[in-house]
Amino acid sequence: MRQIEVNTRDRQGFYDISPQLQALVHESGVDDGICYIFCPHTTAGLTLNENWDPDVRHDMGMALDALSPARPGYRHGEGNSPAHVKSSLLGANTFVFIENGRLALGRWQGVYLAEFDGPRGRRVWVKIVES
Amino acid sequence: MRQIEVNTRDRQGFYDISPQLQALVHESGVDDGICYIFCPHTTAGLTLNENWDPDVRHDMGMALDALSPARPGYRHGEGNSPAHVKSSLLGANTFVFIENGRLALGRWQGVYLAEFDGPRGRRVWVKIVES
Amino acid sequence: MRQIEVNTRDRQGFYDISPQLQALVHESGVDDGICYIFCPHTTAGLTLNENWDPDVRHDMGMALDALSPARPGYRHGEGNSPAHVKSSLLGANTFVFIENGRLALGRWQGVYLAEFDGPRGRRVWVKIVES
Numbered sequence: 001m002r003q004i005e006v007n008t009r010d011r012q013g014f015y016d017i018s019p020q021l022q023a024l025v026h027e028s029g030v031d032d033g034i035c036y037i038f039c040p041h042t043t044a045g046l047t048l049n050e051n052w053d054p055d056v057r058h059d060m061g062m063a064l065d066a067l068s069p070a071r072p073g074y075r076h077g078e079g080n081s082p083a084h085v086k087s088s089l090l091g092a093n094t095f096v097f098i099e100n101g102r103l104a105l106g107r108w109q110g111v112y113l114a115e116f117d118g119p120r121g122r123r124v125w126v127k128i129v130e131s
Numbered sequence: 132m133r134q135i136e137v138n139t140r141d142r143q144g145f146y147d148i149s150p151q152l153q154a155l156v157h158e159s160g161v162d163d164g165i166c167y168i169f170c171p172h173t174t175a176g177l178t179l180n181e182n183w184d185p186d187v188r189h190d191m192g193m194a195l196d197a198l199s200p201a202r203p204g205y206r207h208g209e210g211n212s213p214a215h216v217k218s219s220l221l222g223a224n225t226f227v228f229i230e231n232g233r234l235a236l237g238r239w240q241g242v243y244l245a246e247f248d249g250p251r252g253r254r255v256w257v258k259i260v261e262s
Numbered sequence: 263m264r265q266i267e268v269n270t271r272d273r274q275g276f277y278d279i280s281p282q283l284q285a286l287v288h289e290s291g292v293d294d295g296i297c298y299i300f301c302p303h304t305t306a307g308l309t310l311n312e313n314w315d316p317d318v319r320h321d322m323g324m325a326l327d328a329l330s331p332a333r334p335g336y337r338h339g340e341g342n343s344p345a346h347v348k349s350s351l352l353g354a355n356t357f358v359f360i361e362n363g364r365l366a367l368g369r370w371q372g373v374y375l376a377e378f379d380g381p382r383g384r385r386v387w388v389k390i391v392e393s
Contacts, residue, residue: 040237171368
């Protein structure tokens, strides 16, 4: 298992970890296989989305804030239930195929660590398997 | 393929299946690999989230009810469209790495079967692969 | 890596690709393993849901439109931010176990390509791994 570290800078944000993942794939020497990515945190998540226009990340953040506001009736004492909900909506793991030693992403696709309760030091676990 | 059975007790609820998954991993004898988990139902789902404070599950249920209410205009005759929508929002499968014969979960993370149209007898399919 | 092509017909819609996936599984000769499915687009997604009553797809579309409307304040110039958000909510990849040469889906389950910004020509990447 390999690891990526991300120091997030704000309460919420999306961090493109594709270059770090690509470096791990290169290092592994695997030409064809699958890169599995796992977020061990419960107030962050992982998602694939557009890596070209940063406005997409802005709009994604706005949408998630609208979908998961602080709700009257929430009981969790830490006050970060909106972040836990966002984590489950986006999911805490994902995978990308590897072809010819490279991550096989769509033309406009990046892999994002989504921070929902930052800023914090976050880790992402990675497993690269030949197939 | 291995199987876990969960008898859910209410219309909606989150059931920590991490101990049963860990037992299957132990039984498999796999030291390093991936544990794949699949929910064959369309009104239930799987998610990773906090396993410490049960209030997180309460708040997650509140949020999902708010995000997926019965909507005027729904056509599906069984009346459980809100549950189908929740199932797609959370997803019907997930995976966890295995290290040294144990599920590699984050410190506060558990694997949950999410029931959205219970109570029912639910099954979860599991595949444990060395890597 | 194998590929499925889907020509979507409307702005939004759900396309059952289970038969094409099953054909690829058959062609691969793999009896037991995992079928991994990846959507290389950022305004489409993949989900598992009911394949019997088409009204479930209708209701799913209604729900996603309600959850991800055009929001005042969105900045992304192409105007398809609602589609990007839906893509991250459903996710861009999934997997299904293979048993005895067949996709191990639940009784009412199909694998759907979800189009959110069509009509377009879409591709789905597939990897079939023995295990």
